[in-house]
Amino acid sequence: MESSVINNLLLGFSVAVKWQNFGMMIVGSALGTVLGMLPGLGPSTGIALLLPLTFVMTPEMALITMCAVYYGAMFGGSRSSILLNIPGDGAAVASCFDGYPMAQQGRAEAALAISAIASFIGGLISCVAFVAVAVPVARFALRFGPPEYFVLMVFALAATAAISKDALLKGLISMFIGLMITTVGIDLQSGVQRFTFGSVELQSGIDFVVVIIGVYGLGEILKEYQTLRIKGETHVQKKFGRIWITWEEWKRSWLPILRQTPVGFFIGVLPGAGGTIAAMMSYNNEKQISKHPEEFGKGAIEGLAAPEAANNACSIGAMIPMFTLGIPGSGTTAVMLGALMIYGIQPGPLLFQNNPEIAWGVIASLFLSSVVCAIINIPLAGLLVRVLAVPPRVLYPLVIGMAFLGVYTINYSAAEFVLLTLLGLLGYFMKCYKIPTAPLILAVVVGSSMEQTFRQSLLMSDGSPAVFFRSSICNVLWLLAVLSIAWPFISDWRQKRKRSA
Amino acid sequence: MRRDTVVGVFSTVLGGFYGAETLRIRSATIGNPWAPRVFPLGIAFFLIALGVAVLAVDRKKAAREGGGTQGANPKDPGYAKLIVGTLVLCGAYGFLFEPLGYILSTLCFMFLLLMLVNEPKRWLANIVITFVFTFALWGAFVYVFDIMLPPFNPDTVREMFGLGGGI
Amino acid sequence: MFKKWAVMVLSAAVLMGAIGATEALAAFPSRNFECLAPAGPGGGWDTTMRMVAKVLTEKGIVGKAMPVINKPGGGGGVALAYINGKKDPHTIAVYSPPLLLINLTGQTELSYKNVTPLAMLINDFGAFAVPANSPYKNIKDLFDALKKDPKSVKLGGTSSPGSMDHIQFLHAAKAAGVEVKDIPYIAFQGGEALAALLGGHIDVYTTGMAEIVGPLEAGDIRVLALTSPERIKDGPLAQVPTLKEQGVDAVFINWRGIFGIPNMPEEARGFMENALKEMSETPEWAEICARNGWVKVFMGSSDFAAFLEKTNEEYKSLLETIGLYSELR
Numbered sequence: 001m002e003s004s005v006i007n008n009l010l011l012g013f014s015v016a017v018k019w020q021n022f023g024m025m026i027v028g029s030a031l032g033t034v035l036g037m038l039p040g041l042g043p044s045t046g047i048a049l050l051l052p053l054t055f056v057m058t059p060e061m062a063l064i065t066m067c068a069v070y071y072g073a074m075f076g077g078s079r080s081s082i083l084l085n086i087p088g089d090g091a092a093v094a095s096c097f098d099g100y101p102m103a104q105q106g107r108a109e110a111a112l113a114i115s116a117i118a119s120f121i122g123g124l125i126s127c128v129a130f131v132a133v134a135v136p137v138a139r140f141a142l143r144f145g146p147p148e149y150f151v152l153m154v155f156a157l158a159a160t161a162a163i164s165k166d167a168l169l170k171g172l173i174s175m176f177i178g179l180m181i182t183t184v185g186i187d188l189q190s191g192v193q194r195f196t197f198g199s200v201e202l203q204s205g206i207d208f209v210v211v212i213i214g215v216y217g218l219g220e221i222l223k224e225y226q227t228l229r230i231k232g233e234t235h236v237q238k239k240f241g242r243i244w245i246t247w248e249e250w251k252r253s254w255l256p257i258l259r260q261t262p263v264g265f266f267i268g269v270l271p272g273a274g275g276t277i278a279a280m281m282s283y284n285n286e287k288q289i290s291k292h293p294e295e296f297g298k299g300a301i302e303g304l305a306a307p308e309a310a311n312n313a314c315s316i317g318a319m320i321p322m323f324t325l326g327i328p329g330s331g332t333t334a335v336m337l338g339a340l341m342i343y344g345i346q347p348g349p350l351l352f353q354n355n356p357e358i359a360w361g362v363i364a365s366l367f368l369s370s371v372v373c374a375i376i377n378i379p380l381a382g383l384l385v386r387v388l389a390v391p392p393r394v395l396y397p398l399v400i401g402m403a404f405l406g407v408y409t410i411n412y413s414a415a416e417f418v419l420l421t422l423l424g425l426l427g428y429f430m431k432c433y434k435i436p437t438a439p440l441i442l443a444v445v446v447g448s449s450m451e452q453t454f455r456q457s458l459l460m461s462d463g464s465p466a467v468f469f470r471s472s473i474c475n476v477l478w479l480l481a482v483l484s485i486a487w488p489f490i491s492d493w494r495q496k497r498k499r500s501a
Numbered sequence: 502m503r504r505d506t507v508v509g510v511f512s513t514v515l516g517g518f519y520g521a522e523t524l525r526i527r528s529a530t531i532g533n534p535w536a537p538r539v540f541p542l543g544i545a546f547f548l549i550a551l552g553v554a555v556l557a558v559d560r561k562k563a564a565r566e567g568g569g570t571q572g573a574n575p576k577d578p579g580y581a582k583l584i585v586g587t588l589v590l591c592g593a594y595g596f597l598f599e600p601l602g603y604i605l606s607t608l609c610f611m612f613l614l615l616m617l618v619n620e621p622k623r624w625l626a627n628i629v630i631t632f633v634f635t636f637a638l639w640g641a642f643v644y645v646f647d648i649m650l651p652p653f654n655p656d657t658v659r660e661m662f663g664l665g666g667g668i
Numbered sequence: 669m670f671k672k673w674a675v676m677v678l679s680a681a682v683l684m685g686a687i688g689a690t691e692a693l694a695a696f697p698s699r700n701f702e703c704l705a706p707a708g709p710g711g712g713w714d715t716t717m718r719m720v721a722k723v724l725t726e727k728g729i730v731g732k733a734m735p736v737i738n739k740p741g742g743g744g745g746v747a748l749a750y751i752n753g754k755k756d757p758h759t760i761a762v763y764s765p766p767l768l769l770i771n772l773t774g775q776t777e778l779s780y781k782n783v784t785p786l787a788m789l790i791n792d793f794g795a796f797a798v799p800a801n802s803p804y805k806n807i808k809d810l811f812d813a814l815k816k817d818p819k820s821v822k823l824g825g826t827s828s829p830g831s832m833d834h835i836q837f838l839h840a841a842k843a844a845g846v847e848v849k850d851i852p853y854i855a856f857q858g859g860e861a862l863a864a865l866l867g868g869h870i871d872v873y874t875t876g877m878a879e880i881v882g883p884l885e886a887g888d889i890r891v892l893a894l895t896s897p898e899r900i901k902d903g904p905l906a907q908v909p910t911l912k913e914q915g916v917d918a919v920f921i922n923w924r925g926i927f928g929i930p931n932m933p934e935e936a937r938g939f940m941e942n943a944l945k946e947m948s949e950t951p952e953w954a955e956i957c958a959r960n961g962w963v964k965v966f967m968g969s970s971d972f973a974a975f976l977e978k979t980n981e982e983y984k985s986l987l988e989t990i991g992l993y994s995e996l997r
Binding site: 035041045046049169170172173176177179180183187189190191192193194195218221222225226227228229393394396397398400401402404405408409412413414415417418420421424425428429433434435451454455459463 | 504505507508511512515516519522526527528529530531532533536537540541544547548551552554555558579580583584587588591592594595596598599607610611614615618619620626630634638642646647648649650651
């Protein structure tokens with residue numbers, strides 16, 4: 001068994017290092033990184049772009065390129081989170097929390113470096129996990145049905161609302177506004193239109209990327225307008241150092257990276273969850289177990305390292321259901337699956353028997369893409385960081401312009417522009433009145449699935465709520481949800497007792 | 502007004518409005534007719550409850566602190582103009598993007614936005630930035646990402662300006 | 669100063685519009701096309717449109733460029749509203765059964781009557797799958813169980829009730845004499861339904877053929893029936909019986925075709941119909957169909973229109989039975 005895995009991997013590497021494949025991997029990684037950076041555009045755009053090329057490429061080459069794009073986008077997504085506080089995609093939202101404060105404090109180089117390093121390590125470990133435990137983990141993930149997903153989402157939301165202990169009530173308000181946004185559109189279970197006000201565009205709901213760009217990007221800029229003229233010509237940073245981290249910073253980050261990688265990996269394997277949940281959960285976890293949670297949100301490097309490692313681990317994990325069971329685990333893997341079918345290749349367990357060169361070639365290419373992306377990203381970060389030297393009065397209009405174009409590409413329609421503007425106003429309002437925005441974002445990402453899994457569960461049980469306690473997975477998740485809300489209070493109480501003792 | 506008072510009122514009013522809209526959702530014809538309303542009603546309930554809770558907590562705090570407004574950060578006196586101007590431009594961009602096409606509308610939008618934020622005295626820089634931005638992104642989208650951006654659309658423009666069909 | 673500028677830009681725009689209008693009166697095709705995929709990149713509609721445009725231009729059948737534009741939203745309704753507002757015949761779109769269904773379920777007041785059918789190009793069929801360890805060995809077992817108690821079987825599919833996946837199952841069940849009104853349907857998104865089937869959270873999965881080939885080959889699921897009129901000739905699906913073979917007189921076709929603007933000028937319509945006919949006879953198109961697992965067909969403009977009318981009535985009566993038909997006109 002051991003030796004067969006090694007033999008297979010060697011076969012895989014021999015496929016992946018063929019010069020055409022390796023060359024396309026570099027192209028794909030670079031393209032993915034750029035697409036990931038631009039708000040609104042993401043890996044699925046890149047992969048759809050590659051679809052016509054499948055006619056001239058061999059299947060393994062096409063798949064390797066697509067994986068590289070997918071992977072590169074995960075690296076790229078957090079660049080704009082750190083530098084501009086605008087997440088390139090949902091999975092990069094958590095990177096804003098501490099990455100942007102770091103950049104504002106003049107530590108952009110360290111932030112960009114740790115994000116690439118954490119992504120690299122998280123990805124590499126997940127590749128090993130892919131080889132070692134893909135099949136059993138995928139089988140286990142199938143035990144997650146609608147009730148389990150519902151409780152998982154309750155847990156994720158509870159943990160996120162609880163991270164801002166002082167503003168717990170306002171955090172919950174933020175969360176419910178997010179859930180409210182997701183109820184717009186045609187209800188999946190009944191086909192009934194809700195809150196569409198007669199608009200065709202609203203029938204398919206409000207895309208969460210619009211919400212992210214509006215609330216974070218536009219909202220942040222509007223808030224910064226308040227002090228634009230006072231700050232005048234001051235740039236965030238003028239002199240730039242090497243993109244690297246200090247020994248001190250590494251000592252703080254390595255454990256969070258190792259701890260949160262498995263979390264991200266497992267969330268990735270679940271077909272109903274995704275990178276945003278993985279990143280948010282790992283951030284929450286890290287803050288809860290940290291010795292100095294008060295530094296989180298103010299530029300704590302571990303608060304950036306943890307979600308970065310987790311979202312890359314997640315993107316590798318998301319390929320497992322596709323390879324082992326033929327189930328697309330995310331929108332992007334669904335497009336990849338479509339591409340495989342154009343070649344007449346059926347993903348699933350038989351892929352490893354019938355086309356080992358493809359299956360193992362892709363796995364080997366994931367290892368290599370981690371390295372390639374890390375190598376591309378460090379010098380690229382050195383270039384990108386110079387954005388901070390642009391005075392805000394020029395930078396902000398450019399960012400707004402990019403945001404609109406990014407939003408256009410979501411539905412290829414300008415109907416969302418008005419929505420984006422309104423959401424920007426909402427973001428501005430929330431920032432002015434100190435309502436935390438993180439719960440809103442996570443709620444927008446999981447809200448629709450949360451309602452749907454809730455209703456699917458009740459349909460499965462003919463209306464009996466006992467279904468939410470049907471398995472030990474459910475019960476454990478309920479326990480975690482309760483704990484995560486109670487934890488800040490418990491730790492407070494413990495500290496008080498220690499002090500009085 | 503105190504910050505949290507605004508938040509509490511906002512949440513309560515939003516919840517009330519949303520709850521009222523929820524009642525107008527059509528009944529489901531398949532399964533339980535109330536099913537599509539249950540989740541939104543729960544959200545409305547919590548928004549109202551949380552809003553009231555925030556108000557109550559804030560009342561207590563205000564009584565303890567003896568009222569008064571919280572200290573605000575120093576603000577630029579002209580910032581409201583920037584915010585309103587940006588919002589208006591963004592809205593207009595949304596309406597004109599498809600009829601005028603990407604290039605025309607983006608040139609106008611970026612130029613006016615830069616004039617607003619980067620001030621009219623830097624007009625030359627603004628023009629240069631506008632052109633570089635518009636055409637660089639256009640090239641990237643159309644030629645690199647293979648994404649079509651809307652072209653100039655005579656039909657819609659004619660309709661908008663009420664010029665009728667024929668010439 | 670601004671105002672002057674804005675006025676200048678606008679008048680230039682209007683002027684260009686006038687030029688555009690006179691051009692549209694020239695011979696067809698006189699300018700580049702707009703090919704609409706009413707969904708995001710990567711799906712069935714998008715792939716079809718891209719492939720059609722590719723063959724039409726690469727073989728020189730159409731001498732103008734045919735860039736594909738994605739207009740997702742409203743299950744195709746956004747693109748339908750867009751094409752319905754077009755006066756220039758250089759806009760075409762791809763559609764399939766949702767074109768009729770989104771109208772019948774009241775998502776949009778526009779229908780197949782607001783576009784001009786040009787040609788039907790592809791057929792695809794539905795499949796009903798159960799987990800490998802399911803007690804239902806064939807479609808008859810399943811329908812018998814449904815006849816005894818419609819609530820005893822948990823049926824799942826991708827996308828909402830009244831969509832294609834749902835309707836194709838009801839169509840078959842009705843033909844088998846099942847009281848379809850009370851069959852519950854659990855809607856999922858993306859790959860979640862397949863995962864729910866493999867995990868045993870639902871009993872039956874109704875979907876398109878292509879989705880279930882992988883797990884079928886791997887032996888994770890059993891496919892009880894296909895909705896095609898006759899057996900698929902090769903591949904793993906060749907072992908799956910059709911509904912008809914098992915005594916259920918029902919066929920459900922997931923047709924895909926190309927449409928033009930409403931009231932398309934006769935000259936333009938004729939040109940496009942011929943171009944599509946020529947395209948569907950090329951070896952390139954045959955190869956594309958084979959690769960994607962599509963069944964290649966061709967049905968011209970007038971037959972297609974008649975087909976749509978008949979199909980629309982069928983869907984309507986089904987939707988009426990389950991109460992999903994909605995008068996929105």
